[in-house]
Amino acid sequence: MKETVGTTGLVFNEPLLWEKSKKGRMGYALPKADVPHAPLDAALVSEGPDFPELSEVDVVRHYTRLSQWNYGVDSGMYPLGSCTMKYNPKTNERQAALSGFAGAHPLLPEALCQGILELLFHLERYLAEITGMDAVSLQPAAGAQGELAGMLVIHAYHRNQGRQRLKILVPDTAHGTNPASAALCGYRSVPVPSGARGILTPDMVAPLMDEDTAGIMITNPNTLGLFEKNVKAIAALVHDRGGLVYCDGANMNALLGMVDMAATGVDVLHLNLHKTFSTPHGGGGPGSGPICVKKHLAPFLPVPRILKKGKTYRLSEAFPESIGKLHAFFGNTGVMIKAYSYILSMGPNGLKRASQLAVLNANYVRKRLKDCFHLPHDGLCMHECVFSDKHQLPHHVTTLDMAKRLMDYGFHPPTIYFPLVVSGALMIEPTETESKETLDRFIEALRAIAREARETPQTLKNAPGRCKVRRLDEVGAARRPCLTG
């Protein structure tokens, strides 16, 4: 491996604060007391918690070092397929932190929060325009909650039609959360196998769609990174039998400005603001998974809804058919402000360009790696491409080995072993914010790893060799987790 200046040295180990603690050391200095001492009750003092005793510089260095061990999209490429770990412009953070927004109490009366209501109202309109749908609720706090909201809307629609249905069709290329959301709503999910080309075909759906089936949940682009181009024909046959079409639009970052989702026959879809519309995510941070619906489903959206009358915005719960509330107040408003800021600063052409670049980057990676790694579905992909370890398995090298080795080359590994329809999957989403130079370095690293798999497979078995933590005992970590540090 080529040594790059600055990849070694001055990387410190960092013990626990308790291990660094020195009795009597303090992070502050108080002036000499000018009042008489009054001793505290000894029993109280000795019962205090065992805080480490440290100076200010000890504490600053401790947390600064730990922060440097962390890896995020601000430190390098993060090609985690299905997650859209793109760079999030800092201006969006700045807007969300404006004191008028950050300090607004959610219980403010409407007259005192017209600004935020106006912003949310317009964000709903922008998302409707971007997807082609008619009405939007910003309330769901994540993609998966958006799916649940969508399922509840479909459930409410069928109840309103006078007859509840029992099942929902979920293709094998749908996101893993889809069947879980359907089940949470009481539907039994019926798997639909994708065709040989990795996408759905009407003839796969037709025999499964009946009058007991509430609809279909289609992830588009699907988890193979492929565009489901038969949605319109599939939607027609689902609608023919009284069903509805749900689209998992979490990966809308491949389609902005290019696909009118409503025109493809979709009745309800969710977006992931924290993926497509720029909010740092992962690690359980706040998200936002708005749902967008066609007119006939608008009465079922969660409440409160934001209404505009004249120049005034207000919140209304007067929607008797609504599925109810999904989140306290308006949802995760900070994420919405960032999305609004992102949409305004990009503009329609910028958003379209972002999607074009996301697709271009993924196809560049696909083309440049397909002679080294098996590509189960070779053809134009959308924002991500899925390889497998089929060519490396004869050398006893697996996807896990290659992902670990990638860290030695200074890259965060891509998503592995997902989607489940590809055995040993390696799912790469470069995103639109990586430059060609970064992509080339990533590609060279993976090409080097493919070479090592053929020539020195043992290097991969022992990887990572240059990280702080070496190969973990994954079974041990799952069976005997150490939760106390």
Ligand SMILES: *Cc1c(COP(=O)(O)O)cnc(C)c1O
């Ligand atoms: C990320 C993702 C989800 C789940 O979103 P969360 O915000 O993590 O709940 C659902 N569907 C697809 C296609 C996704 O990529």
